[in-house]
Amino acid sequence: MNSNPMYMEYVDDADPDRPAPERRGWRILGWVSVGLSAVMVAGSLAAYGVYYKTVGNIAHEDVNANVGPNRPKKLNSAMNILLLGSDTRAGGNAKYGRSMKNEPPRSDTMILLHLSPGGGQAMGISFPRDLMVPxxxxxxxxxxxxxxxxxQINSSFTNGGASCVIKTIEGIxxxxxxxxxxxxxxxxxxxxxxxxxVDVCLTKDVNDRQSKLRLSRGRHTIKGETALAYVRVRHGLGDGSDTDRIKRQQKFMGSLANKAMSAGVLSNPNKLLSLLNATTKSLTTDEDLTPQVMMRIAQGMQGMTSGKLRFVTVPSGPDSLDPNRVMLRQPDASNFFSAVRNDKTVPSEPKAGATKVTPSQVKVRVYNASGxxxxxxxxIAALEGQGFNASLGGNVTPTAATKVLYGPGADQQAAFLSKLIPTAPAPAARTNGAAAGVVDLAIGRxxxxxxxxxxxxxKQQGEIRATDNICKGS
Structure with missing residues (x-):
């Protein structure tokens, strides 16, 4: 075995829970690279014109034809960028596992970077490699x-590259x-x-034979070979699970972004150019992500701080068919994706004298007119999940359109609810059967x-922010 810690062929091959052909190597290093790529390209290009010197490094791929026309509709003005880490052994990557040179590239790193409307905050959404999906x-x-x-979701990359991953994630x-x-x-x-x-924190001494990671307990600033070993190690830190490693890598990405955004890297042209050169030389994007689009994204995110950068993992639990794999946990996953689809800018403060309505102040009777x-x-479950006081009104004659009606004194509550229903017209007063202070929702087809x-x-369970104390929960 090569003693060089940069040699990747052996990493994870000895995992007793995996069949021998499924060799993951150092694919997980993409966690750090893709996260930094997005943060640096989006967070710094607006400040300097150096992107003209670095965009020539970026490779492009046309995926639109492969993804096809049947795509989800956008309900907001957010930007969603899929970040992928590839284990290709092409070119200079061949030294990272020569026996895998002729194997098809895989991706064990899939992060959906969600940039909220208005550019004030961002979220990195991780998809575990063992997530079982259609x-x-x-x-x-x-x-x-x-x-x-x-x-497994990572097999979509092996099947058809980035476009197949896009189709898969959009589908779920x-x-x-x-x-x-x-x-x-x-x-x-x-x-x-x-x-x-990058600053990291260890709860115990580590002397891992496979990864060559040797660090004492406590805080460290690591880079180069040591950083490589830290992000790759699985059995030398934590409980050896992929979930535990994802958490550690999310903390590393947050610490990396926090360092870059607050320690003078972005304000120093020489450091910035060095960083962008390092990032873009290993970067491939879709053809539509042009320098002009990057610049517009960057300009929209100029006010974002590292404290507004969050990392989460999609809600998941043990797969019902294989306890060694995971599946989306419902209804948590559906609720989470719905929140992403409907993400919006922080509303402005209400005008002086205006009444602010909250879900807990809205009483709703729900009628099924959908058939x-x-x-x-x-x-009702969705309404109660947001704090509304909802009750069942019963079944009524099916109609095509959803309607929001209100009784005496419930006009503002009806207007508040109506804004949350994309298909609902303006609310109207109910003439027959109205109840004071109650909103009636008739669900149409x-x-x-x-x-x-x-x-x-x-806020999601277990989420990490770039400004979190790196020793907290380590």
């Missing part, structure tokens, strides 16, 4: 078509993906060196979803 039919590199299947989330960025691990050392090292059994109960009453995406 994988659509995708065109392969040789022109054939891989059949639909149920499999109904979130429109605007662009993608794909990074290999060759530039990782240069990135960590360019920011002057779909159980529809009213599902809508055009019902789609209930938008979030809150601004932005609610």
């Amino acid at each position: 994988i659509p039919a995708c065109k392969t590199k040789n022109g054939s078509t891989a059949a639909t299947s149920r499999g 989330s109904n979130v429109k993906i605007d662009h993608f960025m794909q990074v290999d691990f060759n530039g990782f050392k240069a990135i960590t060196n360019a920011v002057g090292g 779909i059994e159980g529809q009213a109960s599902r809508v 055009d019902w789609t979803t209930l938008k979030s009453a809150k601004a932005g995406i609610p």
Whole structure:
């Protein structure tokens, strides 16, 4: 075995829970590269014109034809960028596992970077590599078509590259993906060196034989070879699970972004140019992510601070068919994706004298006019999940359109609820059967979803912010 800690062939091959052919190597290094790519490109290009010197490094791929026209509709002005880490051994990456040189590239790193409308905050949404999902039919590199299947989400990249991953994630989330960025691990050392090292915190001494990671307990600033070993190690830190490693890598990405955004890297043209060169040399994007689009994204995010950068993992739990894999946890996953689709800018403060309505102040009677059994109960659950006082009104004659009606004194509450229903017209006063202070919601066949009453995406279990104390919960 090569003693060089940069040699990647052996990493994770000894995992007893995995069949021998499924060799993951150092694909996980993409976590750091893709996260930094998005933050640096979006957060710094508006400040300097250096992108003209670095965009020539970026490779492009046309994925629109492969993704196809049947895409989710956008309900907001957010920007969603799929970040992928590839384990390709092409070019300079060949030294990171020579025996895998002829194997098809894979991606164990899939992060949906969600940039909220207005550019004030961003969220990195991680998809575990072992997440079992429906994988659509995708065109392969040789022109054939891989059949639909149920499999690990990372196999979608092997089947059809970035476009297949886009189709897969859009299919399970109904979130429109605007662009993608794909990074290999060759530039990782240069990135960590360019920011002057990344702060990490260990709860115990580590002396891992496989990864060559040797660090004492406590805080450290690591870069280069040591940083590589830190992000790759699985069995030497934590409980050895992929979930635990994802958490550690999210903390590393947050620490990396915080360092770059607050420690003079972005305000120093030489450091910035070095950082962007390191990042863009290993970057592939869709053809529509042009320098002009990057600049517009950057300009819209000029006010974002590292404290507004959040990292979460999609809600998941043990797969019902295989306890060694995971599946989306429902209804949590559907609620989370709905919040992403309906994310909006923080509303302005109400005008002086205006009454601010909250969900807890709205009493709603829900009537099923859709003809779909159980529809009213599902809508009641969604309303109660946001704090509304909802009750069942019963079944009524089916209609095409959803309607919001109100009784005496409930006009403002009705207006508040109506704004959360994309298909609802302006609310109207109910003439017969109205109840004082009560809003009546008749669900028609055009019902789609209930938008979030809150601004932005609610806090998720286990989420990490770039400004979190790196030793907290380590």
